[in-house]
Amino acid sequence: MPPRRVREQQQDDDTSPPPPPQLTPYERASVDMLAGITRLLERQSERPGKSHEKDVAERFRKQGPKKFSGTTDPLVAEEWILSLETIIAYMGLQDADKVRCAIFMISTHLFGGRAQWLA
Numbered sequence: 001m002p003p004r005r006v007r008e009q010q011q012d013d014d015t016s017p018p019p020p021p022q023l024t025p026y027e028r029a030s031v032d033m034l035a036g037i038t039r040l041l042e043r044q045s046e047r048p049g050k051s052h053e054k055d056v057a058e059r060f061r062k063q064g065p066k067k068f069s070g071t072t073d074p075l076v077a078e079e080w081i082l083s084l085e086t087i088i089a090y091m092g093l094q095d096a097d098k099v100r101c102a103i104f105m106i107s108t109h110l111f112g113g114r115a116q117w118l119a
Contacts, residue, residue, distance in 0.1 A: 056091075056093065056097045056100065056101070057100070057101070057104060059091060060087065060088075060091065060093075060101045060104075063087045063090070063091070065083065065084055065087055065101075065105055066080055066083045066084075067105070068080055068105060068106060084101070084102055084105060087101075088101060088102075
């Protein structure tokens, strides 16, 4: 077997590291978007453990929706529905959340404020 050659180690302490690669505008936008998503997820994880449904219900109640009076007058009932629709449109709720809020308002009248069957 031939003898091994010993490599001479170059000590280039004076050379600086290469510059970082230049990102294309698309790559820069992707990096910025991922950073934004990361910040959003971090903020959401810091929030107390509220479920989406509880958060929607709380926001809905803060709008001060009218209570259903239990009347048989269709004009009064229609006015009540329109008032709920106005709040729901303002909040920009999804269909499932709209139904949940309307059921909550009806059930509190029908069951004296106990809407346990919704849970």
